[in-house]
Amino acid sequence: MTAVDVQATWWWPYLMIFVAGWLATDIWRWIGVLAAGRLHEESELLTWVRAVATALIASIIARLILFPDGPLGQTPLFLRVSAAVIGFACFKLSRNNLLFGVGAAEAVLIGGWLILM
Amino acid sequence: MGNRNPVHEHQQEDAAPVGWFHWFVAGVRAAFSLPTVILMGGFIGFASLAREADLSLLQVVLMTVFIWALPSIVVLTSALSTGVGLFAAAIAVALSSIRLMPMAMALMPVLRDGHRTPRWQLLAMSHFVAVTAWVFAMRTLPELPRPARVPYLAGFVCLVNTSVALVTAIAYLLVPQLPEIVAGALVMLTPVYFLLSMLSATRQVSDQLAMGFGLVLGPLFHLWAPGGDLLLSGIVGGSMAYGLARLLRRRRV
Incomplete structure (x- = not known):
C-alpha cells in the first residue's frame, strides 16, 4: 500500500489519534512524573521547575489576551486589556472571589463590544 | 500499602x-x-x-x-x-x-x-x-x-x-x-x-515573579520567535524569577 492508500483506510485517523495524539502528549506527562522522582517539594530544582511552568502559563495568558484568534481578535486591544485589568481589580476587591473577577472582566468585554462595534 | x-x-x-x-x-x-x-x-x-x-x-x-x-x-x-x-x-x-x-x-x-x-x-x-x-x-x-x-x-x-x-x-x-x-x-x-x-x-515569591516575567516575556517572544515562544518565555522567565527570588532570600538572611 502506498502512503495515500494507508491514509484512506478507516483505521488511519485512529492510529493518528493514539500515536501522534495520545502517546505524543502523554509521554511528556510521564517524563514529568519520572523526573520528579522522590524530589522534595521545597527542593531547589523543583522550585525552578515550578517557576518555569508558571512563567509558561503566564505567557499563554498574555498571548491569549494580546493576540487572540477568531472573533475576539476583532475587538480593540485596549478593551481586552482593560477587561483583564478590571477583572483583576474586582477579584482583589472581593477577596479573591474567582466568579466575581471573571464576571467583571466578561461584563467589561461584552459591554465594550456592544458599545464599540 | x-x-x-x-x-x-x-x-x-x-x-x-x-x-x-x-x-x-x-x-x-x-x-x-x-x-x-x-x-x-x-x-x-x-x-x-x-x-x-x-x-x-x-x-x-x-x-x-x-x-x-x-x-x-x-x-x-x-x-x-x-x-x-x-x-x-x-x-x-x-x-x-x-x-x-x-x-x-x-x-x-x-x-x-x-x-x-x-x-x-x-x-x-x-x-x-x-x-x-x-x-x-x-x-x-x-x-x-x-x-x-x-x-x-x-x-x-x-x-x-x-x-x-x-x-x-x-x-x-x-x-x-x-x-x-x-x-x-x-x-x-x-x-x-x-x-x-x-x-x-502562587504562594511563593519565585512563582509570583515568574507570573510577572511570563506575562511580559510571552508577548515579546511571540513577536520575536513565534513557534518557540512559549517554551522560551517559560525557561527564560522562570529562570530569571528563580534567580531573583534566590537573591532576595539571601539578602534577607
Whole structure:
C-alpha cells in the first residue's frame, strides 16, 4: 500500500489519534512524573521547575489576551486589556472571589463590544 | 500499602479518617464549578473546528478524552485534515505539549503522600495534567491532608473529563452557529480565568515573579520567535524569577 492508500483506510485517523495524539502528549506527562522522582517539594530544582511552568502559563495568558484568534481578535486591544485589568481589580476587591473577577472582566468585554462595534 | 516510612509517620496519620471514597466524592463535587464551565467553552471551539475538518463524532470524543490538552488537539486536527504523515504529526504534537512536562513534574510532590502513593497512581493521574486541572490542583491540594489529595483530584478530573467530553459531543452534533459576541466572550473566559486562578495559586515569591516575567516575556517572544515562544518565555522567565527570588532570600538572611 502506498502512503495515500494507508491514509484512506478507516483505521488511519485512529492510529493518528493514539500515536501522534495520545502517546505524543502523554509521554511528556510521564517524563514529568519520572523526573520528579522522590524530589522534595521545597527542593531547589523543583522550585525552578515550578517557576518555569508558571512563567509558561503566564505567557499563554498574555498571548491569549494580546493576540487572540477568531472573533475576539476583532475587538480593540485596549478593551481586552482593560477587561483583564478590571477583572483583576474586582477579584482583589472581593477577596479573591474567582466568579466575581471573571464576571467583571466578561461584563467589561461584552459591554465594550456592544458599545464599540 | 505497607512500606511505611518512619519519616512520614508523623504526617497526619489520622487526617483522613473518612477514607478514599469520601475524598473522591468531594473532588467530584468540586468539579461543579467555574473551571469546568471554562474548559467547556474551549472545547466547544474545538467541536466546530472538528466539523470543518470532517472528523467523526467518535474521533472527536477520543481526542478529547485521550489527549486532554487543547493545543495538542488543535495541532492534531490540522494534521488530520491536511494529510500529514504519522511521524511528522507526532513531532508537531510532541512539540506543542513539552510544556506539560514541567507542569507534571511540579505537581507530583504536591499530589503524592510521601512514599505511600504508588507510582502507577501518579502516572495515571498525570494524564489529566493540563493548564486548567494543574492550576486547580496547585491552588486547592496544599490545603488538604496528604492522603486525600490523589482521590480528591481523581474525583475532580473524572467529572471534568467526562462532562467536557459530553459537551464537546453535543456541540459537535448541534454545530452551534454562535453569534460572534458569544464566541468572543467564551474565548476570553480562558485567559481571564487562568490569570486570576494562577494569582491565587502562587504562594511563593519565585512563582509570583515568574507570573510577572511570563506575562511580559510571552508577548515579546511571540513577536520575536513565534513557534518557540512559549517554551522560551517559560525557561527564560522562570529562570530569571528563580534567580531573583534566590537573591532576595539571601539578602534577607
